[in-house]
Amino acid sequence: EDQVTQSPEALRLQEGESSSLNCSYTVSGLRGLFWYRQDPGKGPEFLFTLYSAGEEKEKERLKATLTKKESFLHITAPKPEDSATYLCAVRETDSWGKFQFGAGTQVVVTP
């Protein structure tokens, strides 16, 4: 059973068109939810960590929020350089540090 599900699989946006990505998770105890950005041919780049429901983090045009069952990554007024695959990962309590990744959302922002 998938523990981390991301939607949509792909998203095409016009420059300036804000949108949200979803990451839903089913774990018995959350020890952190992590957002990463991955560009083609590169390793995932860390964006945010969220630990508890109600927490929010922001960085430039990105804002991540967390509830008890899901997290959203909001992209405000995106630019073409925001094009990437966004990955969500969760860490459970007693998981010895293991990250469980979702399949990612591929975002393309056109000028």
Place this chain on the structure above:
Amino acid sequence: DTAVSQTPKYLVTQMGNDKSIKCEQNLGHDTMYWYKQDSKKFLKIMFSYNNKELIINETVPNRFSPKSPDKAHLNLHINSLELGDSAVYFCASSLNRVSEAFFGQGTRLTVV
């Protein structure tokens, strides 16, 4: 300065060969990982070491053997390579088992 570096970046080899991938981190982190990213871009953990001790060993064929000579290095040796081993392998490190992980640039392994 590259925080987590892997070598080589590309590896093309024939079936049946043995190969190694090296990883080094200069962040002073205690925990290191190997992840495999398949053709569908799904990242799956293979191994994790904490202070040179193996703490996660997922269902990975015995042909894969990690080795951590010290806290800053985690290498991956693969015996008798198979076509299905073709993937991108990522090394990562985190300060501890709670904090975020930082990834290397990946090693694209192609078995022909």
